[in-house]
Amino acid sequence: MQTLMKCAQALTWLALAGAAQxxxxxxTVLARDGKPLADAVVVLEPASGQPPRAPAPVQTTITQQKMQFSPAVSVLPVGSRVRFTNQDSWEHHVRGTPAGLAGLNAPVQAGFELRLAGKLEGKEPSSADVTLDKAGPLQLGCHLHGSMRGFVFVATTPWAVKTGADGMAVLQDVPEGAARVRVWHADQLLELPATAISVLPVTALSVPTQVVPRRRRL
Known part of the structure; x- marks a missing residue:
């Protein structure tokens, strides 16, 4: 009995120690003018080099409506399945290609492309599914409507979060210790250098950028 009690105490101590970590x-990500930067993707990388647990794939929908992709920016685990749906009454394409500098060196066949007919009154909207099997940012576009653009950041880590209108991203269950924070935004010209931090039980920081966000078409 005494041995069992000691084992139980040891397990409790280990659980508490794990919770404390x-x-x-x-x-908080800031634009060049110092204002909060929405739709930036914050990625945290523990400096230990130990790969984080892979987040479970999800199923989600990205809608084409009023000549826009909605949501405009999504952060999804690698392996996730996205259903693209056209709610407009006219035809759209969906073209997904590597975003930023990665797109300049990408082979012609990189990414995906599909075609969605316009929605007919009283009928279900046209849709098609795509599995995101490669990590990194993707830019979404439409051959027919050049002003349409959206983005999907495909992540291999659970510590990848999009900022809200307040420019803030909150990452949970991060291991304490040295880490690096990277920020990606669709309107950045060059990749931003990583910010080194020391993760404490509660850690808050601001990351300034030179990003001037493009006004979204209404």
């Missing part, structure tokens, strides 16, 4: 990191 799970931290919350709050990152």
């Amino acid at each position: 799970a931290a919350t990191v709050q990152v």
